[in-house]
Every structure is written in structure tokens, then in C-alpha cells.
Amino acid sequence: MTMIRTTTMIALLLLAGCAARAPRLADVAAPTQRPPVILISVDGLRADYLTRGVTPNISALAASGVRATAMRPSFPSLTFPNHYTLVTGMRPDNHGIVNNTMEDPRIPGVRFSLSNRAAVEDPRWWNEAEPIWVTAEKAGLKTATMFWPGSEAAIHGVRPTQWLPFDGKLPNSDRVAQILAWVDQPARPAFMTLYLDTVDHDGHEFGPDAPETVKALAEVDAQIGALVAGLKARSVAAxxxxxxxxxxxxxxxxxxxxxxxxxxxxxxxxxxxxxxxGLEPMPGQGAVLASALKRPHPHMTCWPRGAIPARLHYGHNPRVPSFVCLAQPGWMILDRGPSEDKALGGMHGYDPAAPEMAASFVAAGPAFRPGTVVAPFDNVDVYPVLTRLLGITPLPSDGKDRLAQAILR
Known part of the structure; x- marks a missing residue:
């Protein structure tokens, strides 16, 4: 009887031990969900704007994670080309969005522009590359985009799981609220984008050093703070x-x-x-135009499409105009005099090497090495970072893996 009781007690103890360990074993066996990736664009956020003392929330992100002293945009340093570069890792000459305004001999009679809704939503303009949300969707990940250029088209027949058509009047606070609403969904998107354009808007209208631009910068920083606070309240480590x-x-x-x-x-x-x-010759005027543009100008340099300096990585795509002229930073090239009611205080699109064109890069979250500062790099290198964060295989691109190696744990 004593032996039977002892054997029974040992069996019960073994069963109890198995029961106690079961939750831990189940946790180990369960698939782990990667932290969501939130890609934020603050349009026109010049690198040195972050030294003006009005961006405590962005500075806190940088202090807890990674910041670059500057990030070099691709040529031309314009909005649509560089947004598509960031999500494809390809330079504009390779991904096909070569300007905010462009033509394509294969799409006759149409001029692509930011205001041409039909063109912006036409996948033919975007299909020369594949943005990361399309690759992620193909890999079975859900994505959601808030106004990112290209996200309104069914690129290669694929859209983000959730997306919104651009509405410039939608307040930044509502844009942040939408990101948090996506975070709250039971099937949370693995990849989300947020686009904030007020710093760029006021930088154009008033100039980069104007009080209005500084105010817009502070307001955007407050919205970044609201996003971070919202994630923290939800215990989401993005x-x-x-x-x-x-x-x-x-x-x-x-x-x-x-x-x-x-x-x-x-x-x-x-x-x-x-x-x-970008200029095209009128019929029979090619030689006349080439001769005129060849003459030296103190504030403008012009090239035929095939003779653009190699360092700009530009001029092979058929969407690049026959002649490309680049202004000296601070100057603009117009086909006639500027309109007094549309006078601008700021402009971009210049040589990416110009200090005024330097863009910002800040990253934070569980995947990043805290307290890391990196030297200036080309923005094509952001794409490999994003694919690593999502755990998806990157497509061939112009980006290098060196940034990812330097900043990721």
C-alpha cells in the first residue's frame, strides 16, 4: 500500500509539473508577431530643421533610437520621385516617376501631375517598380497607407489592404487618429504609412526660415508626440x-x-x-534649342537627356524630357515671369548635394540600436531597412544593406 501511494504521488507530481509548464511551452510554440512598422513622411523636413528647438518629440525618438545627420534625396529632389524611391529602393530614372510633372511617349496625350487625379490613379505610371506595400501584400501581410504617393493606384494589380485618396484638407490630427484606428484593429496591419505635408506647404509659401514654417514644424512635432503617446497607451511597441x-x-x-x-x-x-x-523642342527646332541651352548661364545648367552627369543617375528613362535644366539653389526656371499672386518663398528639386536639399531620417523601436547616429546616406538605402523590419525578401534595387546593418539590432 505504501508503494502504491508513493507511485501515485509521483505520478500526480509529474502531471502537476506538466500542467505548470504547459503555458510556457505553448508560448514558445506560438508564432511571434513582428512589431508593426510605421513609415512617416514629413514632407519638406530639411535636416537642420531638427536643430531649431521646436521638435522635442522627434528629438526624443532620435535619442531613443537612430538619427542621421542628413539623408540625401535622389535627383530630382521632388516629392513624388523621392517618395517612390523610399518605398522601392530605386532611383527615379529606374522606377519611372521622374518628376512631379512628366510625359510618357507610351501614354500619349496625357501629362502626369500631382493635380491630375486620373493619372495619379493610373497604374501605368507606377508599374515600372513595385512598392513595399505590394511586396508585403503578396507575402500575406496586411498594409494600410495614409496618402503615400502611389498608394492610390493598383500597382501590378495590387492595392494596400486599406488606403485613402489624398485629401490635403484633412488635419494632421485626423491622419494620426486614422493610424491609431488601424492599430486598434484585431487584424492590425503589419505596415502603415503616414504622410504630413504642412511643413512643405508653408516652406513653399513663406520660405524655410519664416515663422509660419517654424510653427508648422512645431505642430507636426506635436502630432508625432500624439502618435507615440497613443501607441504607448495601447502598449504597442512599433x-x-x-x-x-x-x-x-x-x-x-x-x-x-x-x-x-x-x-x-x-x-x-x-x-x-x-x-x-524639362524642355521639348518644337518640330524642326531641336538644333536651335540645343545651341541656345548650350550657352553658359550664371544660374542654370542644361544638358541633353543623354548627357546628364552620371552622379545624378538620371536621363535614361524615356519619360525624362529631351533637355533638362537645373537651377542654382535659390533660383527658379520659369517659362515666363513669376506671377505676383503666386510668389513663393521656398523651393526644392535642386542638386541633391546642395545642403538645403538634405532630408531627415529618424527611427526608433525595438528593432533599432538605441543612441545610434549615422553619417549622411542616399535615400535608396531606406528600402532594405523596411524589408528587414517586415521580414520580407527585397526586390532588386539601387539600395545597399549597409544602413540596415548599422542601425538594426
């Missing part, structure tokens, strides 16, 4: 990557190169103007 697409340079009406006073009348038509201009 990997946040905050970037900008370009910087901003001061401009003035007196610093304008007028093409109508520089190039023979009737020899050209403009595809785009601003910091970088």
Missing part, C-alpha cells in the same frame, strides 16, 4: 521610421531664369519648370 523626401531652399521673384528671355521663341515647350525644368 518600429517607427520617420523620413522626409527633400529639404527646402529660399527663393525670391528676382532670382528667376526666364526661358522666354533665354531661348528663341517658338523653339521649345516646357514639360516642367521650377528648380529643375
Amino acid at each position: 518600429n517607427i521610421v520617420l523620413v522626409s523626401d527633400h529639404g527646402m531652399a529660399s527663393v525670391a521673384p528676382e532670382r528667376v531664369v526666364r526661358l522666354d528671355l533665354t531661348v528663341p521663341a517658338g523653339s521649345f515647350r516646357t514639360v516642367s519648370t521650377g528648380a529643375v525644368a
Whole structure:
């Protein structure tokens, strides 16, 4: 009887031990969910804006994670080309969004522009590359995009699980609230984007050093703080990557190169103007236009499409105009004099090497090495970081893995 009782007690103790260990074994066996990745674009956030003392929340993210002294945009340093570069790892000449305003001989009669809703939603303009949300969706991950350029088109037939058409009037607070609403969903998206454009808007209208721009910067920083606080309240440890697409340079009406006073009348038509201009010759005027643009100009340099300096990685895509002219930073190229009611205080699109074009990069979250500061790098290197965070296989790109190796745990 004593032996039977002893054996029974040992069996009960073994069963109790198994029961006590079962939850831990189940936890180990259960699949682990990666922290969500939130890619934030603060359009026009010049690198040195973060030293102005009005961005405590962005600075706190940088202190807890990673910051770059600067990030070099791709040429041209414009909004749509660089946003698509950030999510594809390809330079504009390779992903096809070569300007905010462009033409394609394969899509005759259509001019792509930010205001052309039909073109923005037409996948033919975007299909030369595959953005990370498409790759993620193909890998079975849910994605959600808040206004990121390209996300309104069914690229290669795929859209984000959730997306919204761009509405410039939607307050930044509502945009942040939408991200938190997505976070609250039972099937939380693995990848989300947030786009904030007020710093760029006021930088254009008033100039990069204007009080209005500083105020917009402080307001955006407050919204970043609200997002971080909302994640903390939900106990969500997200990997946040905050970037900008370009910087901003001061401009003035007196610093304008007028093409109508520089190039023979009737020899050209403009595809785009601003910091970088695209020109097409009128029929039979190619030689005349080439000769006029070849002449030295103190504030503008022009090249035929095939002769653009190699360091700019630009000019092979058929969407690049026949002639490309680049203004000296602080100057603009217009086909006529500037309109007094549309005078601008700031512009971008210049040589990516210009200090005024330097963009921002800040990242924080469980995947990042805290207290890391990295030297300036090309923005094509952001894409490999994002694919690593999501655990998906990157597509071939112009980006290198060196940034990911330097900043990820």
C-alpha cells in the first residue's frame, strides 16, 4: 500500500509539473508577431530643421533610437520621385516617376501631375517598380497607407489592404487618429504609412526660415508626440521610421531664369519648370534649342537627356524630357515671369548635394540600436531597412544593406 501511494504521488507530481509548464511551452510554440512598422513622411523636413528647438518629440525618438545627420534625396529632389524611391529602393530614372510633372511617349496625350487625379490613379505610371506595400501584400501581410504617393493606384494589380485618396484638407490630427484606428484593429496591419505635408506647404509659401514654417514644424512635432503617446497607451511597441523626401531652399521673384528671355521663341515647350525644368523642342527646332541651352548661364545648367552627369543617375528613362535644366539653389526656371499672386518663398528639386536639399531620417523601436547616429546616406538605402523590419525578401534595387546593418539590432 505504501508503494502504491508513493507511485501515485509521483505520478500526480509529474502531471502537476506538466500542467505548470504547459503555458510556457505553448508560448514558445506560438508564432511571434513582428512589431508593426510605421513609415512617416514629413514632407519638406530639411535636416537642420531638427536643430531649431521646436521638435522635442522627434528629438526624443532620435535619442531613443537612430538619427542621421542628413539623408540625401535622389535627383530630382521632388516629392513624388523621392517618395517612390523610399518605398522601392530605386532611383527615379529606374522606377519611372521622374518628376512631379512628366510625359510618357507610351501614354500619349496625357501629362502626369500631382493635380491630375486620373493619372495619379493610373497604374501605368507606377508599374515600372513595385512598392513595399505590394511586396508585403503578396507575402500575406496586411498594409494600410495614409496618402503615400502611389498608394492610390493598383500597382501590378495590387492595392494596400486599406488606403485613402489624398485629401490635403484633412488635419494632421485626423491622419494620426486614422493610424491609431488601424492599430486598434484585431487584424492590425503589419505596415502603415503616414504622410504630413504642412511643413512643405508653408516652406513653399513663406520660405524655410519664416515663422509660419517654424510653427508648422512645431505642430507636426506635436502630432508625432500624439502618435507615440497613443501607441504607448495601447502598449504597442512599433518600429517607427520617420523620413522626409527633400529639404527646402529660399527663393525670391528676382532670382528667376526666364526661358522666354533665354531661348528663341517658338523653339521649345516646357514639360516642367521650377528648380529643375524639362524642355521639348518644337518640330524642326531641336538644333536651335540645343545651341541656345548650350550657352553658359550664371544660374542654370542644361544638358541633353543623354548627357546628364552620371552622379545624378538620371536621363535614361524615356519619360525624362529631351533637355533638362537645373537651377542654382535659390533660383527658379520659369517659362515666363513669376506671377505676383503666386510668389513663393521656398523651393526644392535642386542638386541633391546642395545642403538645403538634405532630408531627415529618424527611427526608433525595438528593432533599432538605441543612441545610434549615422553619417549622411542616399535615400535608396531606406528600402532594405523596411524589408528587414517586415521580414520580407527585397526586390532588386539601387539600395545597399549597409544602413540596415548599422542601425538594426
